[in-house]
Amino acid sequence: MSKLFLFGIGGTGARVIKSLAMLMAAGVPVNASRIVPILIDPDARNGDTVRTMNLLKLYKNIHAGIGKREHGFFKTDIATLQDVWNDKDGKLSSGFNFPFLANNETFENFIDYHNLSNRSQDLLSLLFGKQSRESTLEVGFKGNPNIGSIVLNKLTDSPEFNSFGKAFTPGDRIFIISSIFGGTGASGFPLLLKKFRSTESTYAGAGAIANSIIGALTVKPYFGLHDSDNSAIDSNTFITKTKAALSYYLHNLKGLNALYYLADTMHKSYQNSEGGEEQKNQAHIVELIGALSIIDFLDYRESELNEGRTVYHEYGLKSDAREVSQIGFGHLSAETKNLIGQPLTQLMVFAKHYTEHLRNASRHPYHETLELSKKLDTEPFYKDLTTFFQNHFYPWLKELHDNDRALRLFNLNGDLSLLINGGKPIKEGKVFKTAVDFTYLDGIFTNLRTSIIRDKSPRDFMELMYQGTGKLFEENIKPLP
Incomplete structure (x- = not known):
């Protein structure tokens, strides 16, 4: 398997990658040796x-604590550009994003407007109003893809982009995620694709990239924004912008091997924030x-994607769920249910057991063998796992649960026996003849401990949790509704 360089453009790109990370945490199979997420915003x-x-x-961090495995929670490797390319000059950022703009830079400053000739200034004044020219780029393009198409050209000159080219090897793939109704995604997607497919590019790796398999996800409107006099973004223009962008894509988007389209007819209105820390939209089923x-x-x-067509x-x-506001397992196709049903259920069982019961299970042999009483609150691995469940996984599920359209696969509160x-x-267990509860799950872990635990490491712990929750699913949960 080869690497996947995953470009997430703007807020939608980031939220789709978040959902992918949740699926990978659950152990959903991903056919790549490494995923290299690159956030562009x-x-x-x-x-x-x-x-x-x-x-x-x-x-x-969690994946590093348990190492490479063929199956299990957090099995797929997520890497930064620093991980896949030896940054000898120390110019790369250590995170997953492409930093390419100075703080508080305005569009006028970016294009050096005041040093242009009078004729050039007149032309730009005709194309871009005073408010657009003087708008700061600190919070993005505020729904203006015409500005984004100019600004985003700069990212291809960044150290991160050059390192991406150097790290790309034949057989690797590229996937681009963007929305089509805003500013950053609508402008960034065609620009990146054109750069990747250009036969005139001279950056390192350009040849391999030009001949690679490239896929993309284009997300059409699936939410709205409240009207606000303090924001330059108007969600009433989303459909118009989508039509204009689709027309452009039809005639100018060349070189894609696969293109995925998504949208939703139910549009919940979010708080209208132009950007910054306040822009935290609820997780949505479209992103999953x-x-x-x-x-x-x-x-x-x-061979299936390299036939000269998209x-x-x-x-x-x-x-037909156009009027259904709450989506459950029964609304999903058999293919989707088979892919994510068991992994997500196992992760949910693990999360409940870990956050609600594990610290009280010290009398059970598996707990003693792993020496969890002295590790759960002291070792970084277990602290990271706690943070993942409490600060990311549970909030993600709750946001999906409360959104319109809602995704409600699990009962987020209540007994383990009412999880689905x-x-x-x-149903009652086969061994203990009692209702499924945390004690029943403790019994499964205890019975499996001698065949799994080797050195009391986080790897042993995660393998025990994975196999134990898998056994619970196979014996007591199938089939899903």
């Missing part, structure tokens, strides 16, 4: 982008389905 303080970067760093498009793209063989994809639920939303209580 001129708004470095964007709340959605910052949350995703923090999640990726946490995932990376977007993450599935990345997994689907990687499952295609090169393969187009859309996604449909099992039943819309399903019957998990």
Whole structure:
């Protein structure tokens, strides 16, 4: 398997990558040796982008603590450009983003407007109004792809982009995530694709990149924004911008091997924030389905995608759910349910056991063998795992649960036996003949401990949790509703 360089442009790109990280944490199979997420957002303080970067760093730490495996929670390797390229000059940022703008830089300063000839100034004044020219780029392009298309050209000159080219090897793939109804995504996607496919590029790795397999996800409107006099963004223009961008894509978007389209007819209105720390949109089912498009793209063989044409994809639920405000397992196709149903359920069982019960399970043999009483609150690995569940996984599930359209796969509160939303209580166990609860799960872990625990490491702990929750699923949960 080869690497996937995953470009997430703007807030939508960041949120789709967040959903992908959750699926990988659950152990959903991803057909790549490494995922290299690259977040592109001129708004470095964007709340959605910052949350995703923090999640990726946490995932990376947890994966490093348990090492490479063929299966299990957090099995897929997430890497930064520093990880895949030896940065001898020390110019690369240590995170997952492309920093390429100075703080508080205005569009006028970026294009050196005041030093241009009078004729050039007149032309730019005709194309860009005074408010647009004097607008700071600190929080992005505020829904203006015409500005974004100019500014984003600069990112291809950054040390990060050059290192990406050096780290790219034949057989690696590229996937680009963007929305089509804003500013950053709508402008950044075609610009990146043109740069990747250019036969005139001279940066390192340009040849391999020009001949590589490239896929993309284009997200059409799936949410709205409240009207605000303090914001330059008006969600009433989203459809108009989408139509204009689609027309441009039709005639100018060349060189894609696969293109995925997503949208939703239910548009919940979020707080209208131009950017910065306040821009924290709720997780949405469209973003989770977007993450599935990345997994689907990687499952295609090169021969299936390299036929000189673009393969187009859309996604449909099992039943007509246009008027359904709450999506459960029963609305998902069999393919989707088979892919994510068991992994996400196992991770949910693990999360509940870890956060609600594990510290009280000290009398059980598996707990004693792993010496968890002295590790849970002291070792960095377990602290990171606690942070993942409490600060990322549970909030992500709750945001999906409370959104319109809502994704409600699990009961977020209540007993373990009522975990599956819309399903019957998990049936009595085969061994202990008692209802499924934390004590039942402790028994599974205890029975498995002698065949799994070798050196009392985090790897042993995670393998025990994975196999134990898998046994619970196989014996007591199937089939999903």
